[in-house]
Amino acid sequence: MVVFxxxxxxxxxxxxxxxxxxxxxxxxxxKAGFTPAGETMSNCLSRGHKVPAHVVALDRGSYMTRKMTP
Structure with missing residues (x-):
């Protein structure tokens, strides 16, 4: 998904x-390179209500650096 x-x-x-x-x-x-970007309350369909969640992000520059590192 990250490559795509x-x-x-x-x-x-x-x-x-x-x-x-x-x-x-x-x-x-x-492990895929995502780093912390915040906290939120996110809908959980199986539980039927919002639950606390961590938000993570990966930018193109970080992705390219990781891709080029053996």
Whole structure:
């Protein structure tokens, strides 16, 4: 998805969220290069209400740097 966003769609940045009670998702996003960008309350369809979530982001420059690093 990250490659598609930057290389196919030409995005300048990508953002995602992960629920506070799901740190495994945060680790996956961190390994993909995403860094903390804030906090929010996000709708959770399975729970039927909003829950606290971390917001993370990755900009094109950081993506390109990671892509070029062996």
């Amino acid at each position: 966003g930057f290389e196919e769609l030409g995005a300048q940045s990508l953002a995602s969220e992960w629920f506070h009670d799901n740190p495994a998702s945060g680790r996956v996003l961190g």
